[in-house]
Amino acid sequence: MLPRIILASLRTRKTSATLIVVAIALSLVMIVGIERLRHQVRANFASTVSGIDLIVSARGGPMNILLYSVFRLSDPTAGIRWQTVQHLADHPDVKWWIPIALGDSHRGFPVVATNYSYLAHYRYGRDRALSLASGEWFAGADQVVLGSAVAQRLGYRLGDDIVLAHGASGPAIIEHDNHPFTVVGVLAATGTPVDQSVHISLAGMAAIHSGGLFRSGLPPLPGQQADTPDSVNAVMLGLQRRTAVLSLQRELSRYKAEPLSAIIPGVQLQRLWRMTAVGENALRATSLAVLLVALLVLVSTILAALEGRRHELAVLRAAGAGRLAVYGVIVGESLFLTLIGSLLGLTLLFVAQWTLAPLALAEWSLRLPDSFLSLRELPTLAAILLAGSLAGMIPAEKAFRNSLADGLTPRN
Amino acid sequence: MVLELDNLRYQHPGQARPFIHIDHFALQPGERVLLHGPSGCGKSTLLSLVTGIRPARQGHIRVAGKPFSSLSQRRRDAFRADHIGVIFQAFNLLPYLSGVENVCLSAGFSRRRCERAGASNHRQRRDAAQDLLNRLGLDAATSVLPAWQLSFGQQQRVAAARALFGKPDLIIADEPTSALDTDSRDTLLTLLCEQCEDAGSALLMVSHDSQVADRFHRSVAFSALNGGGHHAA
Amino acid sequence: MRSLIICLCLLVSLPGWAARELEWDDLVPADYDVNQVYEQLFNKIYGDKPPEDVDDGDARGEQMMEAIDKAWREAPLKSELDNTVVRLPGYGVPLDGDEEYVREFLLVPYFGACIHTPPPPRNQIVLVKMKGQGVPLDLVFEALWLEGTLKVSSQDTEYGTAGYVLEGESAEMFSGY
Numbered sequence: 076m077l078p079r080i081i082l083a084s085l086r087t088r089k090t091s092a093t094l095i096v097v098a099i100a101l102s103l104v105m106i107v108g109i110e111r112l113r114h115q116v117r118a119n120f121a122s123t124v125s126g127i128d129l130i131v132s133a134r135g136g137p138m139n140i141l142l143y144s145v146f147r148l149s150d151p152t153a154g155i156r157w158q159t160v161q162h163l164a165d166h167p168d169v170k171w172w173i174p175i176a177l178g179d180s181h182r183g184f185p186v187v188a189t190n191y192s193y194l195a196h197y198r199y200g201r202d203r204a205l206s207l208a209s210g211e212w213f214a215g216a217d218q219v220v221l222g223s224a225v226a227q228r229l230g231y232r233l234g235d236d237i238v239l240a241h242g243a244s245g246p247a248i249i250e251h252d253n254h255p256f257t258v259v260g261v262l263a264a265t266g267t268p269v270d271q272s273v274h275i276s277l278a279g280m281a282a283i284h285s286g287g288l289f290r291s292g293l294p295p296l297p298g299q300q301a302d303t304p305d306s307v308n309a310v311m312l313g314l315q316r317r318t319a320v321l322s323l324q325r326e327l328s329r330y331k332a333e334p335l336s337a338i339i340p341g342v343q344l345q346r347l348w349r350m351t352a353v354g355e356n357a358l359r360a361t362s363l364a365v366l367l368v369a370l371l372v373l374v375s376t377i378l379a380a381l382e383g384r385r386h387e388l389a390v391l392r393a394a395g396a397g398r399l400a401v402y403g404v405i406v407g408e409s410l411f412l413t414l415i416g417s418l419l420g421l422t423l424l425f426v427a428q429w430t431l432a433p434l435a436l437a438e439w440s441l442r443l444p445d446s447f448l449s450l451r452e453l454p455t456l457a458a459i460l461l462a463g464s465l466a467g468m469i470p471a472e473k474a475f476r477n478s479l480a481d482g483l484t485p486r487n
Numbered sequence: 488m489v490l491e492l493d494n495l496r497y498q499h500p501g502q503a504r505p506f507i508h509i510d511h512f513a514l515q516p517g518e519r520v521l522l523h524g525p526s527g528c529g530k531s532t533l534l535s536l537v538t539g540i541r542p543a544r545q546g547h548i549r550v551a552g553k554p555f556s557s558l559s560q561r562r563r564d565a566f567r568a569d570h571i572g573v574i575f576q577a578f579n580l581l582p583y584l585s586g587v588e589n590v591c592l593s594a595g596f597s598r599r600r601c602e603r604a605g606a607s608n609h610r611q612r613r614d615a616a617q618d619l620l621n622r623l624g625l626d627a628a629t630s631v632l633p634a635w636q637l638s639f640g641q642q643q644r645v646a647a648a649r650a651l652f653g654k655p656d657l658i659i660a661d662e663p664t665s666a667l668d669t670d671s672r673d674t675l676l677t678l679l680c681e682q683c684e685d686a687g688s689a690l691l692m693v694s695h696d697s698q699v700a701d702r703f704h705r706s707v708a709f710s711a712l713n714g715g716g717h718h719a720a
Numbered sequence: 721m722r723s724l725i726i727c728l729c730l731l732v733s734l735p736g737w738a739a740r741e742l743e744w745d746d747l748v749p750a751d752y753d754v755n756q757v758y759e760q761l762f763n764k765i766y767g768d769k770p771p772e773d774v775d776d777g778d779a780r781g782e783q784m785m786e787a788i789d790k791a792w793r794e795a796p797l798k799s800e801l802d803n804t805v806v807r808l809p810g811y812g813v814p815l816d817g818d819e820e821y822v823r824e825f826l827l828v829p830y831f832g833a834c835i836h837t838p839p840p841p842r843n844q845i846v847l848v849k850m851k852g853q854g855v856p857l858d859l860v861f862e863a864l865w866l867e868g869t870l871k872v873s874s875q876d877t878e879y880g881t882a883g884y885v886l887e888g889e890s891a892e893m894f895s896g897y
Contacts, residue, residue: 076595083583117819125816201818317815318826318847318883321839322789329785341814341825345861348819386578392540393575394649395568395596397561479542482535483661484575 077400081407084387091376092412095369099416102369103459104424105362107452111424111444113355117348119441120146123267126198127340128320131155131163131327132309134334141343144175144309147185147268151177154306159333168319169312171196176280176307179239179251184225186239186273188280188304196313199267209233210260216278219256224270224436226261233258239273239283251283266442280304312337366459369416370466373409377470385477385485392478401478405471406464413463417456421448488552489656489689490514490537495546497536507533509546509712516656519680519690523697524709530693533713534661537691538571539563551656568596572650572688576662579646582635586625586645589634590616593652600653619648623678640671647679654686661693676702739807739867744829747843747884749798754841761787792841797884802872808846808886809894812860821854827866827886842883846870850888863894 085092124145132140133153142149154176164172173196176188187193194212197205210233213220221231231237236255256275264270281304314320320339327337388401396404425447435441448456477485490513497507506529514520524530535541537548539555542563548556551570558566567573572593580589594601594612606612620630623644634642643663650658660679664672680702683690692703700706748754765784810827817823827846828839839845848866855864868888 076591079588080581080584083581087583114819121817121819128815202816316847316883317824318842318845319793320815320826321813321828321845322793325839326789329782339813339815341816341822345814345857348857349861387581389575390579390581391592392564393538393567393573394592395564397564399561400596479540482532482541483538483573484531484578 077403077407080391080404081411084384084404085408085411088380091380095373095376095412096416096419098369098372099413099459099463100420100423102362102366103417103420104427105365106459107421107455108424108427109358109362110452110455113358115442115444117351119266120347121344122200124197124199124340125202126196126313127311128314128317129312129324129327129337130309130340131312131335131337134336137336137338137343138346140309140336140338141340141347143177144311145268145340147177147187147272151308154308155310155335156306156333157304159330159335160307160310162330162332163310163312166323168314168316168323170315171313173197173311174277174307175309175311176277176304178308179241179280179283181225181237181239181273182229184222184271184273186275186280188275188277188307190277193274197269197311199265199269203265205265205269206263207260208263210258212260213274213276213279214259216276216282217254217256218259218276218279220260220262220274221258222262222268222270222272222274223264224438225273226258228438231258231261233261237273239275254279254283264436266436270436277304277307366462370462373412373463374466374469377405377409377467378473381470381474381477384474385481388474388478389481389483389485393483398475401475402468402471405474406467409467409470410460410464413460413466416463417459488513489516489518489550490691491547491549492537493547493549495536495543495548497532497541497543497545499532505545507536508714509533510714512707512712514657514689514691517684517687517689518705519683519703520692521697521700521703521706522691522693522709522712523695523700523706524693526695528709529713530709531661533709534659534691534693538573538659539567565597568593569599570656572652572655572658574643574646574650574658574660574663576665577639579649580634580642583633585633586620586630586637586641586648587613587616589645590619590649590652593649593655597653600655602653604653616648616652619652619682620645622682623648624674640667640675643667643671643675644678647675647682651679651682651686651688655688658683658688658690659692660690662695663692664699665694665696672699739805741807744808744810744844747798747801747846749796749843752796752843757791758788761791792839795841795843797843797872799872801870801884804870805868806870806886807865807867808870809863809865810846811863812848812855814857814860817854817857820857821850822857822860823850823854824848825855825860846884846886848886848888850891855888855891859891859893864891865894866891 130140130144132144132151133155135152139149139152143151160172160174163169171192173192174189177185179186191212194205194207199205207220208223210220219237225231235258237258238250238252238255240250256279262269262274284304312323314323324337324339327335391400391404428443428445432443432445435443492509492512494511495507495509496505498505522530522533532541536543536556537550539548539558542560543556546556547554550566553566555563555566580586581592584592591612594604594606594616601607601612604612604615606615617627617630621627625641625644625648629637629641634645637645646663650660663679664675667675676699680690690703693709697706761784765780765787808827810829812822813826813828814822815824815826817825825848827848829844830840846866848868851868866886866888867890868886871885871887873883873885
């Protein structure tokens with residue numbers, strides 16, 4: 076009987092009920108949406124790199140090194156000489172090494188010069204290796220392998236020729252247009268910055284910066300090693316034993332030939348989370364405030380409607396409704412509205428996720444969440460429903476008191 | 488006795504002297520009593536006390552032989568659901584429910600009345616409600632319309648049906664015919680008294696119109712009853 | 721009846737009982753004295769110069785650091801600890817995981833070495849591989865108790881290199897002894 080009364084009564088107040096439902100839906104979108112996004116961004120960041128023990132670069136801030144070598148988000152300042160790279164490659168503690176050289180771009184996408192080690196040893200997520208969706212890894216100095224997002228966004232296919240621009244980002248002013256590169260491979264999507272990168276060989280980078288000819292088959296200019304640039308920006312290391320991380324890190328910081336910094340990616344990522352935590356908490360507080368406003372709207376709307384419902388309540392009271400029944404009607408109503416609002420909010424969020432997912436992956440290499448509601452979010456939903464019910468308690472008590480004061484017949 | 492008032496006193500907050508002051512009043516089972524007096528003299532206040540919506544702090548009220556005024560609010564509400572049917576002057580119904588559903592409200596709050604109506608499930612309740620409405624002159628088609636679509640006379644009859652559902656011991660009516668024209672008034676009263684007789688329910692009706700007294704066993708002037716009470720001019 | 725209760729009590733306390741609580745000193749073989757090694761190296765490099773006069777830029781300071789590094793790398797392990805269930809407190813250096821949990825990390829006795837102190841010797845570093853989901857991120861940044869099976873390989877082989885590895889079962893916060 077109670078549900079019938081609640082629903083039928085709400086139907087006479089459709090407009091205000093709809094507004095409340097929308098307000099709650101939007102605040103839920105904010106609360107759950109922000110939390111999901113935050114979680115997803117962290118997950119994306121955290122899964123960008125795995126299995127890498129040290130990243131060695133020119134002496135500089137550890138966060139900066141992480142940002143440019145892994146996330147391609149910042150700009151490297153100096154390079155490390157090839158002799159140092161050689162020293163690392165020959166170091167007894169080092170099992171494998173990946174050189175990374177940055178500095179060029181192609182239509183906004185960063186160019187990464189590296190070697191076969193990248194394909195062989197770079198890992199992301201839970202120890203997942205890179206793989207080629209089509210074609211093969213570059214062999215010659217005029218060959219390029221594209222990340223999946225680059226190929227998709229710019230519509231490149233195997234065999235296409237591209238020209239690289241000098242400078243890490245922005246519109247090209249100086250182009251290496253007499254050294255076009257041919258697309259020989261496209262990597263499978265990873266959901267990491269690898270997708271946004273354009274990969275060339277170290278020889279390729281050496282060639283476009285030294286001004287020398289480099290087409291495969293031609294000998295290098297005197298004094299120039301064919302497949303090595305004079306410097307790279309970072310070297311990613313995998314060690315023979317991980318326990319050597321700390322001592323090697325220390326050793327490299329004292330390297331005499333040039334000033335170096337070696338960072339442990341895991342540690343730096345943790346520091347990153349601590350830094351972003353402040354902003355995240357601010358966002359959380361904001362969305363809680365939004366929910367609070369929505370609930371206040373709920374309370375005030377129900378309270379305002381109470382005046383017009385005095386006869387309604389008098390009828391119920393005369394028929395034998397006690398405090399519990401009155402609460403049932405009013406709190407039941409606010410709970411119902413909160414529930415519908417929450418479901419609407421979750422649906423809106425789900426549709427938004429579904430619609431924006433391909434765009435997010437292509438544009439920002441961001442994998443959006445794809446669930447309607449996850450187990451982790453149940454407590455939040457329960458809390459919102461509880462809050463909505465509690466919001467109804469104030470009008471319910473008022474309604475009951477009114478009925479006592481009105482007696483048998485309310486006189487307006 | 489179905490209703491007994493003893494030394495009942497009540498004053499509105501802020502009033503110095505009692506508004507209601509009744510030494511004694513009793514109503515027998517099945518008896519129909521008309522309480523007449525001008526508006527504003529306190530009849531509705533008395534009914535609020537008798538139905539237990541307003542707590543009576545001074546004096547005693549017994550309903551169906553049981554102490555009523557000394558019960559807690561919660562118990563009074565439950566007792567009212569089981570034993571008392573109420574009809575107002577107007578606004579008796581939930582406008583968004585149908586006539587049948589409005590009648591079933593009584594059933595919803597009292598299992599006792601369901602049993603007395605012979606209805607043990609939802610379907611039977613509706614049937615019993617429909618039956619009662621028929622006897623009050625409302626057909627099946629009208630009974631399922633939302634209440635706001637009924638004429639005022641029809642609404643009052645639905646209200647009567649709700650009050651009568653489940654054969655309560657006592658029916659309280661607060662000026663149920665005052666807003667009706669003479670013909671409708673007569674119809675409603677005839678039907679109401681008939682059904683009360685049938686069900687064995689006592690009826691205490693309050694009205695400013697003493698002309699309807701012939702359908703009642705007794706007619707009492709409110710001013711006589713409310714001996715010591717002082718009322719607003 | 722009483723014996724049954726005693727048995728039950730023993731059974732209940734068994735897990736905690738079975739794990740041997742270690743201190744970092746327990747990971748060092750009895751015959752290896754860190755201070756002695758340090759002194760020997762010091763005397764070898766500095767000869768008769770007293771310790772208070774050591775400064776950073778000194779060439780012999782560099783030599784000292786390198787010698788210590790080398791010595792620490794080759795510090796001996798206690799192979800009899802292999803396959804024991806232990807409980808050990810320490811600080812975590814995260815290596816692998818995701819945004820919520822860390823699955824692989826180094827456990828060390830102290831955190832944030834300054835440039836004047838070298839990193840811990842090989843027998844004071846444990847590589848922890850957690851079973852299951854891993855340790856919550858926030859916990860790894862604090863001091864924690866680790867419980868699991870300690871494995872010691874004292875030789876570098878093709879399957880792995882020498883060092884302490886802990887197959888972690890559980891971790892909880894450490895707030896003092």
